[in-house]
Amino acid sequence: MDFVDWKARWQVLAAFTRTGLAREEKVLLVLDPSDLNDDDALSCLDGGLGQVQDALASGQLVLARNTSVYLPDGRFSAERQLRTHAALIEQAREEGYPRLRGGGDMNWAPRASVDDEKVVDYEISVAALFADAYFTGLCWYDREQCSDHLVATMRRIHPLQVMEHLGALEVTSTANGARIAGSAELGSREEFTEVLHEALGRRPGPGPCRYEFDLRDLAYMESHCAWLLIDFAAGLPREHKVVVRCGAMLEMTLRGLGSGAVPQLELQVEDDDAA
Template identity: 30%
Template sequence: MADPTTVDRLRPGDHVCWTFDDHERHLRALVRFLRKGLEHDQKVLYITDTFLPPAFLAAAQAYGVEVRQPLNDGQLHVTTAEESFLSDGSFEPERALKGWTAAIDQARAEGWSGLRVAADMGWTVRPLVDMGELARYEAQANQIFSAGYAMALCCYDRRLFTHAELERISAAHPGAARAGAGSVEEWEPLLRIRRTPDGVSLDGAADRTNCDALAAVLDPLAAAADDSDTPLVIDVAGLTFADVATARLLAGTVAAGRGRILLRGARPALVELLAVIGSIQAPRAPELTAAKGTPA
């Protein structure tokens, strides 16, 4: 699994697929994730399907994290999948997404600097959960987390899922941390998607490994542009790499906006790729001016 220290590099707005196959290292990663949240005055929520809540809290305390006061203050909450995702006896994606919005609103109202969520996803292998439905839910969650207040660590035990299932689930997250991540070199989520006052910004690399996550955030932009007083902007100045599928997605989003969505800061390689695709002609307008620097 990824080195436990990898969680130290997560930021508000990140939504990461964290795969593991060792419960002790998973526990260490969760405790680090918890500790950082408490230190940064964030509300911390852990939905466990791996450890019993009392056992996890006792382990965190043994690792030197004082949990009693945060529990009393409402800063820390540890629950189970049965009490959250499956509280009505089945998994309902729309209800779960509304639950995240409500949890964010509550954390804001309580004055916390952010919301930090870790969720064990082993419960999804039960017959009552459809993998396609789960992947769509994970993709749609990016619309919520990309606002930049909350971060989510979705923990998948590789021993419970097929390679194909993990590939599909990973594509619904902007970034994934797999075996070895962070142990040799510094790790960052592959792509960071953030909603901005005038649209969306993209930083990092966009390819087939996070295509569904990006599509879920870009798809609603055309409708949003119709209701906006000014054109919406997809800021790609921080996009260091984009494959052909990503370029097609960007071009299609701009076209769907009918002049109400602008692509800004494209690096030379992306500009050329868009021109080759033919959906957007070689740029002349400022919003399509290639950014100086290393090609994407």
């Protein structure tokens, strides 16, 4: 994840942390020394629920600072860091947690003047830690502190990127439609509508057309946006087809709103836990 808006980043970290705690995983957050102090960090993570404070007291949640984790003697060693991560994973296993999820602020790198290429090589080497899916990792880069080259490279080498704002919509146009990820809600409703209109505008000719929308990474869709999608399909000639790839939850929403009565709309459902 790369960011500029620190409030949005803390919203993401809160969701990341609470999800892990709810799944009874161990959660490790490695913050920058310049970030919020532990008390304020707990307040942001907890949202007044009290669960995060309890997790910290029990040891399920651990807060640390990146200087002590990545630069214990003032210098960075990729080999030592990999050993540290491996030891933390093994410790979580021994403590009986089903998984370990860890998040780390990467601002230690520019602070210690670590060469970008060394950071890239390290990030590539960390991939081996995720081989058995026991460890879930999230790292974040401040675009005001890290070089454009480093941020751009991290976007390429990481298999998944987290959007900076939880309510954002990420759209990737395809030949016949779009891949839509994020959240289709009030704040992104206008953008979602534009995606549908843009797809309609790319109609190649008067004959039957096939529109494809990949919504498997859409975390949330409000009923209004779901209605827009159904209405978009219903307004097409009957020989046209709108294919929506989605998970079971979104399928339930669309069917509940009457998608089954629209012959132009085809739902291809994939298990939400697949992949």
